[in-house]
Amino acid sequence: MSIDRIRNFCIIAHIDHGKSTLADRLLEKTRTIPERQMVEQVLDNMDLERERGITIKSHPIQMRYTAKDGNEYIFNLIDTPGHVDFSYEVSRALAASEGAILVVDATQGVEAQTISNLYMAVDAGLEIIPVINKIDLPAAKTMIETVKAQIIDLLGCREDEILLVSAKTGYGVDELLEAIVQRIPPPKGNPEDPLRALIFDSKYDSYRGVVVYLRVFDGELKEGDKIMFFANGKVFEAEEVGILKLDRIRTGKLTTGMVGYLIAGVKDVHDTRVGDTITTANNPAKEPLPGYREVKPMVYAGFYPADSENYQELRDALEKLRLNDAAIVF
Numbered sequence: 001m002s003i004d005r006i007r008n009f010c011i012i013a014h015i016d017h018g019k020s021t022l023a024d025r026l027l028e029k030t031r032t033i034p035e036r037q038m039v040e041q042v043l044d045n046m047d048l049e050r051e052r053g054i055t056i057k058s059h060p061i062q063m064r065y066t067a068k069d070g071n072e073y074i075f076n077l078i079d080t081p082g083h084v085d086f087s088y089e090v091s092r093a094l095a096a097s098e099g100a101i102l103v104v105d106a107t108q109g110v111e112a113q114t115i116s117n118l119y120m121a122v123d124a125g126l127e128i129i130p131v132i133n134k135i136d137l138p139a140a141k142t143m144i145e146t147v148k149a150q151i152i153d154l155l156g157c158r159e160d161e162i163l164l165v166s167a168k169t170g171y172g173v174d175e176l177l178e179a180i181v182q183r184i185p186p187p188k189g190n191p192e193d194p195l196r197a198l199i200f201d202s203k204y205d206s207y208r209g210v211v212v213y214l215r216v217f218d219g220e221l222k223e224g225d226k227i228m229f230f231a232n233g234k235v236f237e238a239e240e241v242g243i244l245k246l247d248r249i250r251t252g253k254l255t256t257g258m259v260g261y262l263i264a265g266v267k268d269v270h271d272t273r274v275g276d277t278i279t280t281a282n283n284p285a286k287e288p289l290p291g292y293r294e295v296k297p298m299v300y301a302g303f304y305p306a307d308s309e310n311y312q313e314l315r316d317a318l319e320k321l322r323l324n325d326a327a328i329v330f
């Protein structure tokens with residue numbers, strides 16, 4: 001699909017303001033959830049909601065949306081970590097996007113944590129679509145004007161740019177889908193340039209090793225390519241490349257502007273650092289993408305074995321833990 005039809009975005013929201021519920025409605029309206037599950041959902045609403053909520057938080061997700069202009073668009077929804085301490089990781093998820101949906105609970109208004117993530121998004125030059133959610137709640141009626149004023153204050157946007165939504169009932173979601181197409185710009189980038197892809201997250205899969213979630217900025221990533229991580233210069237072969245819906249879908253390549261995953265036989269998550277750039281070993285890009293930083297640990301703990309004989313065992317156990325959790329340093 002042409003790069004003009006891609007929209008990469010994330011959702012910024014305070015806890016409980018409705019990020020997962022809204023993501024669910026987007027998945028439903030774009031029929032990203034298979035029909036079978038849609039039917040099941042009616043039978044067992046609660047469990048599925050929970051399951052999909054987790055899906056959204058565990059990896060980026062691609063949707064296809066046919067807009068009112070008759071064209072089909074690819075939407076890549078990238079989740080931002082919810083915890084304030086992960087501000088660098090949030091900044092990389094934002095860097096992988098061109099836009100952000102700002103979700104504010106109509107009955108709660110703008111909250112501090114939302115503001116810090118929002119400023120990061122504004123700094124990153126993202127197009128912000130402000131959404132007031134939960135407008136179905138009776139308490140929302142008296143609050144909407146106040147919350148609108150807060151948002152205008154914060155963003156300097158016009159009142160008519162703020163969308164009123166109920167992620168619960170689906171009210172306003174069609175308008176939001178159109179706003180994503182119309183207001184969020186398509187990715188820029190040069191398909192002819194050497195590959196530059198940003199790592200914004202990675203997961204450890206016990207069968208496949210590290211699964212890297214990335215956004216291609218320039219060039220293209222194909223299976224069989226010898227890829228190189230800028231931060232440590234290590235070279236691996238791209239074994240599997242694809243996009244993410246509810247599951248991984250192998251596509252063999254990712255073109256400029258696309259979001260997806262890479263499996264390259266990497267066994268240690270420390271080789272795939274958030275914020276690092278992937279290029280090809282044969283035709284490397286001259287410069288990495290901007291903004292790479294070593295992630296700083298936030299929580300420290302001292303451990304020692306009760307019996308000093310067990311020191312090596314403790315060390316081995318920590319080594320294993322470290323292999324699949326990039327946050328652990330010792």
Ligand SMILES: Nc1nc2c(ncn2[C@@H]2O[C@H](COP(=O)(O)OP(=O)(O)OP(=O)(O)O)[C@@H](O)[C@H]2O)c(=O)[nH]1
Nearest residue numbers: 013014015016017018019020021133134166167168
């Ligand atoms: N009435 C009403 N409730 C909503 C709406 N959107 C979300 N909720 C409810 O608000 C609560 C929080 O919604 P979530 O979607 O889990 O919020 P979240 O922002 O993803 O929260 P975290 O997962 O904690 O970050 C849930 O009980 C939802 O059912 C809405 O439009 N109307």
